[in-house]
Amino acid sequence: MTCIIEERLTSLTKAIEGLTKCAHKQDAKLFKLTNKMNNMIERRSSQAPPKFSKIQEEGESCLWNCFIYNQKFQIRILNVEKIYW
Known part of the structure; x- marks a missing residue:
């Protein structure tokens, strides 16, 4: 009986x-x-906020916002107006 208890105790100790x-x-x-x-968050917060620029070309006015995402550029069109002459 004590042998079984000792074996179980040894097994439980190992576990x-x-x-x-x-x-x-x-x-x-x-x-x-x-x-x-934390390092990534700190680096991200120390970076400059994204810049907006207006592009006017051939009667089209676009406001673009570029984000760097996983070392690739992701472009999102925020506002597009087409002007037909």
Whole structure:
């Protein structure tokens, strides 16, 4: 009887040690990711806000807004007016 209890206790101790290691690894990963995220937020907030420019060409007036998204340019048309002569 005591042998079975000792085996179970040993098994539970090993399981707890494994879970503790796993929790420490995940805590370290979470800490690194949190630091990366904070650095990204800090860099993003220190950048200048997007600039707007007006383009007038051949009777068309457009207001463009360019954003950099995943190192590619994403262009969104905010207002377009066509003037026919």
